[in-house]
Structure formats: structure tokens, C-alpha cells
Amino acid sequence: MQHAPYWLVVVLLMVGFYTMIASANLVKRLIGLGVFQVAVFFLYILLAKVRGGTAPILEEGIALYSNPLPHVLILTAIVVSVATTALGLALVVRIYHAYGSMDEDELVQHDNEVESALAARDARVLQAPRKAESS
């Protein structure tokens, strides 16, 4: 039972991971990334906890504090995670304006259509001079 919080964190980590790789919608994937990141933060914060300790704000008469170092690392990580989320969402907006969709399957389908249309055009361009010669 001593490891129960870690088990729950692993489950949370995997729920975020599954949302990230199984969702077709790009915003949903970024939400999955957010869940994954929060689970990683919890892993650090759980490690910092000391039984019977208090928040690391120094005060007379308190002997036991939780470890402040992981808190600092996660403070930095939270801000960086929001920066990466902002960048990801900006990319989603650009993709939406270029393709009219933010669903991965539709993006791939659109790309394939464009590719086959270009291939068909190239084939026509290559065949055109030969037809001219034969006539």
C-alpha cells in the first residue's frame, strides 16, 4: 500500500498517453498532453512529501519540512508546459486555416487527394507532347 499513490499516477499517465495517441482531433491530443504532464508533476511532488512535514516556508518551532527542490523544478515545468501548449494550439489554428479541419484522418485524406491530383496532372503534362507528336 506504500506505493498506492504512484500506481494511481501511472494510471493517470497512461490515460493521458492514450488520449494523445488515440484521439484524431488535434486539440484533444493537446489536452491529453496536458493530462500526461500533470501526471509527471505529481510523480515529482509525491516524491517531495515527507511524513509529518509541512510546506517549506521556514518558521520558528517547526522541525520537519517537505523537500522544496522538486517543488522548484515543477514550478518551472508548469510554466514551460503552458508555453508548449500555447505553441501547439497556435499550430492547430494554422493547420485549421490551411486545411479547414483539425481532424488527423481528414488531414491525411486531404493530403492524399492533393498528391493524387498532382500525380494525375503530371501524367497529363507528360503525355501531352507525345500525343502532339503522334498526331
Added chain:
Amino acid sequence: MTENLLILLLLVMLIVIAVAVHRLRSLFAAAMLFGLFSLVAALAYVLLDAVDVALTEAAVGAGISTILMLSTLALTHQRTEARHRRHLAALCTVIFTGAVLLWATTDMPGFADPESPVHQHLAPYFLQESASDIGIPNAVTSILASYRGYDTLGEVVVVFTAGVAVLGLLGGRRSSGRQRREED
């Protein structure tokens, strides 16, 4: 003991919210529920003695992230996810990774163990000396702004880079859209 039970309860709540976010097809509802997810996470951080982290999570995670998600949904016109696909390969990957991680937790020190290796190095120094070195009672602030000041500088560089990149991606959007329309 009750504190530990509360922490476990909040973690279970977080898992339930994460599953609900995955199953929701309305993107607006998913974004709002993700804000709630951050708020519950902040609550759990308070119970784990990480009050500074809780403040940041509540302000940045629940506040700014939600605003970013909602503005993305406002800039695009897609409100719902097209459909759910069941992804067998993804499920297998997730279950396998989860099993390996669960196996790895058996090697970790017990939860809240004061003898854990994390607490033997650096942390005692910070807790004993930061009051006289820096002169403020909050050890987290002392480490953030002074002992690990370069980390914070690096963080500022990352946020600046991300800000410039977002401006570069979205700032020229109108003019490039107009150009494309003229080309058409």
C-alpha cells in the same frame, strides 16, 4: 492517515476527470473540464505541501491554459470531435507501458518516507541555510530565484521563444490569408 486517503481520493478524481475528458466529444466541454482537472490537481498539491506549485497550477494551468484552449476554439469553427476511433495498437502500447511503469514503482522508496534518497542531498542544506543566505522564509522562492536562478533564466528564454513563435505563426495570418485569396 486521513491526509493520505484524501490524496488517493483526489488522484482517483483526477483519473475519472481525465477519462471523462477523453470520452467527451464536445471540445468546449472538454476544455472546461480540463480547467477543472487543473483545479483538482492544485488542491492535491496543497495536501502534498507544495503550496507554491498549487498557486502556479491554479493560475497558469487552470487559468491561462483554459483561456488558450477557448481562444483556439474561437479562432477555429470546429466544436465537436468527428468520431471516436478504437485504436487497438494504441491500447496495447498504453497497457504495456503502464505495466512496465507499475513494475518499476516497486523499486521506489515508500510514499512520504523521510529516509528516501531524495531528502538526503541538497534539501537539508536549503532548509537550514537559505534563511541566512537569502533572508526570506519561503525556501521555494529562495531556490527558484537564487540557488537555481539559471534554471529560471532558461525558463524565461523558453517562454520568450514560445511567445515569439506563436506571434510568428498567428501574427501574419490575416495578410497571408488575403494573399491566398488574391492568388485564387
